[in-house]
Amino acid sequence: MDNFKKAIRPKEEDFEDFSCHLTQLKTYRIHQYNGFFFERNDNEVLLDKNIIICSIRSAMENHKSIFNSTKNLQPLSSDEDGLFIYIPRNTTLDTPLQILNVIKTFEPLKIEAKTLIIVGENSHLKLIYCDDTVNDNLSKTESKISVVLEKDSSLEYYKMENINNLSSIFTDSNFVLDTNCELKTFWLSINGGDIKNKLSVALDGQYARADLNGLYMVDRDQVVDNQVSVSHNQPNCHSNQLYKGILDDSAKAQFKGHIYVSQNAPYTEAIQNNRNILLTDKAVVNTQPFLEIYNDDVKCAHGATIGQLDQGAMFYMRSRGISERSAKMLLMFAFCTEILSKASIEELVDTLQDIIKRRLHGELSSCENCVLLCSTPCGTSDVDFI
Amino acid sequence: MSLLEIKNLHASINGKEILKGVDLTINKGEVHAIMGPNGNGKSTLASIIAGRDTFDVTQGEILYEGKNLFELSVEQRAAEGIFLGFQYPVEIPGVSIANFMKTAINEQRKYKGLDPMPSMEFMKLMEKQKKIVDLDTKLASRSVNEGFSGGEKKKNEIFQMAMLHPRLSILDETDSGLDIDALRVVASGVNALRSPEVSTILITHYQRLLDYIVPDFVHVLFEGKIVRTGPRELALELEEKGYEWLR
Numbered sequence: 072m073d074n075f076k077k078a079i080r081p082k083e084e085d086f087e088d089f090s091c092h093l094t095q096l097k098t099y100r101i102h103q104y105n106g107f108f109f110e111r112n113d114n115e116v117l118l119d120k121n122i123i124i125c126s127i128r129s130a131m132e133n134h135k136s137i138f139n140s141t142k143n144l145q146p147l148s149s150d151e152d153g154l155f156i157y158i159p160r161n162t163t164l165d166t167p168l169q170i171l172n173v174i175k176t177f178e179p180l181k182i183e184a185k186t187l188i189i190v191g192e193n194s195h196l197k198l199i200y201c202d203d204t205v206n207d208n209l210s211k212t213e214s215k216i217s218v219v220l221e222k223d224s225s226l227e228y229y230k231m232e233n234i235n236n237l238s239s240i241f242t243d244s245n246f247v248l249d250t251n252c253e254l255k256t257f258w259l260s261i262n263g264g265d266i267k268n269k270l271s272v273a274l275d276g277q278y279a280r281a282d283l284n285g286l287y288m289v290d291r292d293q294v295v296d297n298q299v300s301v302s303h304n305q306p307n308c309h310s311n312q313l314y315k316g317i318l319d320d321s322a323k324a325q326f327k328g329h330i331y332v333s334q335n336a337p338y339t340e341a342i343q344n345n346r347n348i349l350l351t352d353k354a355v356v357n358t359q360p361f362l363e364i365y366n367d368d369v370k371c372a373h374g375a376t377i378g379q380l381d382q383g384a385m386f387y388m389r390s391r392g393i394s395e396r397s398a399k400m401l402l403m404f405a406f407c408t409e410i411l412s413k414a415s416i417e418e419l420v421d422t423l424q425d426i427i428k429r430r431l432h433g434e435l436s437s438c439e440n441c442v443l444l445c446s447t448p449c450g451t452s453d454v455d456f457i
Numbered sequence: 458m459s460l461l462e463i464k465n466l467h468a469s470i471n472g473k474e475i476l477k478g479v480d481l482t483i484n485k486g487e488v489h490a491i492m493g494p495n496g497n498g499k500s501t502l503a504s505i506i507a508g509r510d511t512f513d514v515t516q517g518e519i520l521y522e523g524k525n526l527f528e529l530s531v532e533q534r535a536a537e538g539i540f541l542g543f544q545y546p547v548e549i550p551g552v553s554i555a556n557f558m559k560t561a562i563n564e565q566r567k568y569k570g571l572d573p574m575p576s577m578e579f580m581k582l583m584e585k586q587k588k589i590v591d592l593d594t595k596l597a598s599r600s601v602n603e604g605f606s607g608g609e610k611k612k613n614e615i616f617q618m619a620m621l622h623p624r625l626s627i628l629d630e631t632d633s634g635l636d637i638d639a640l641r642v643v644a645s646g647v648n649a650l651r652s653p654e655v656s657t658i659l660i661t662h663y664q665r666l667l668d669y670i671v672p673d674f675v676h677v678l679f680e681g682k683i684v685r686t687g688p689r690e691l692a693l694e695l696e697e698k699g700y701e702w703l704r
């Protein structure tokens with residue numbers, strides 16, 4: 072059934088300046104259309120700071136020195152291109168960068184997107200990467216991203232997946248952290264027919280820290296699969312995985328969490344948690360921790376839970392006059408938003424909470440395609456909870 | 458008409474009979490103490506009144522203001538004025554007390570056909586009722602009961618009672634585990650809310666609570682039945698003699 076057409080580069084004039092659900096949020100926006108990047112070097116702040124945002128091919132030609140001096144770059148095949156972002160050393164961007172990949176098609180479409188990001192020594196970046204379908208047609212997106220964090224740098228990375236029920240998205244993400252780097256990820260699978268996220272983090276320098284948070288909300292026949300892998304290759308690194316999911320109807324989820332601790336990595340601390348709430352008997356979760364530890368001086372912990380909403384808490388809330396439906400909402404909302412507790416962009420957290428709330432109200436499908444394009448709340452919720 | 462009438466109530470869990478014919482009538486404005494040794498069905502009785510469905514009622518009835526209580530859902534009972542102070546208050550991580558109370562008040566108001574309480578009014582009410590039980594001022598943003606000490610949890614129950622001003626409060630061992638100061642605070646909270654319109658059931662082990670909240674009646678629930686009813690002095694007698702002589 073592979074009658075997918077491969078996406079071709081849209082004409083510049085077809086490109087629309089899509090609005091987005093994060094409109095209230097000030098970001099430096101980088102547009103992609105069906106995985107193709109549109110170069111617009113017009114932002115003075117970014118130019119001033121010598122931040123490079125261009126195609127990978129042009130970076131290979133025009134910024135050879137960066138390419139040659141950065142380890143861990145995978146070569147491009149001859150017909151590939153993608154988005155290149157380079158943050159020079161000692162640069163702090165207070166406003167987040169946002170990559171907005173808009174997926175729009177009228178026939179089954181296969182999309183490939185590739186992104187390469189280098190955060191220079193002692194630089195600090197916040198990045199929001201959204202994949203959104205804007206109509207109801209079938210698409211298949213394969214998205215690869217490689218991120219290199221040089222010494223003493225940090226990245227706070229938000230990935231938002233909100234695609235229609237027919238569409239699939241497979242992401243393959245690799246992060247390499249040098250000494251004393253800090254990575255925080257917030258992976259939000261908000262909607263999609265078939266979502267698979269492969270996330271690999273290599274802690275290649277001492278004192279590197281990775282805090283990996285994920286949330287998946289699936290219903291109907293949706294499928295979501297998260298494969299998270301952290302390699303502790305140097306001493307004194309910390310990693311934390313917290314993935315949470317709510318499954319309704321006959322949705323399926325899989326979580327595979329891999330922690331690898333090399334022989335060279337004493338004083339490692341690695342934690343992994345996967346928590347799931349099943350709202351029906353038909354929903355299925357498969358959770359598999361996989362710990363590979365070759366060093367004795369290690370603190371490792373992992374846990375997984377699959378359960379229903381806490382009945383004791385439900386009764387307690389209802390005994391105060393809260394309806395069963397609202398009590399469920401409050402519990403689910405609290406469960407989901409825990410993963411945002413370490414997110415630092417306050418306005419973004421507010422918006423994400425709103426999206427989560429709407430998703431829980433089952434309003435996504437009633438909003439034509441997605442919540443993301445409707446700027447006015449389409450809520451039917453009768454209770455206004457915070 | 459009595460506020461609450463329990464007639465020949467039998468209840469069991471997993472086929473084991475816990476309540477074996479309870480009769481109890483509560484009128485408006487009265488304070489009743491229910492005492493009795495552990496495991497004799499006091500919390501079961503309280504939970505059934507509040508609407509917990511883990512117990513099977515096999516016989517008997519409960520009338521609340523003359524109406525069949527079993528026809529009301531848990532939340533409808535709350536909106537009709539029934540409040541249960543839990544023996545073991547539940548922790549709800551991630552749900553702030555402010556949010557919890559606001560939702561509760563507004564859903565109760567909705568049931569009564571009223572508009573939501575304006576935010577300012579709600580904030581003022583929180584401030585006022587917190588003082589009754591001397592609760593931490595940062596309370597509003599904390600998650601419900603999460604990380605609370607035993608005493609704070611019990612105070613939080615009384616605080617919620619004050620926020621919701623019920624007509625029938627059932628306080629299930631609200632005094633257990635409290636030191637004398639906390640006990641005084643809880644008791645003065647209950648007394649502050651006492652009125653001819655409000656009835657209270659105090660479930661307790663210790664007669665010391667009754668030094669602070671003086672009941673109109675004391676009942677002994679023993680092996681699933683109320684075996685003795687008397688005035689406040691009955692509590693003193695129980696403290697002296699224990700329960701075995703009732704057998």
Ligand SMILES: Nc1ncnc2c1ncn2[C@@H]1O[C@H](COP(=O)(O)OP(=O)(O)O)[C@@H](O)[C@H]1O
Nearest residue numbers: 470475493494495496497498499500501502511
């Ligand atoms: N959820 C339950 N499952 C099984 N047995 C229970 C449950 N709750 C209470 N019981 C039993 O019911 C009896 C009465 O308990 P309870 O009402 O809590 O007593 P009290 O409050 O008087 O100490 C006890 O024997 C207790 O073990």
Ligand SMILES: [Mg+2]
Nearest residue numbers: 499500501544
């Ligand atoms: Mg009890």
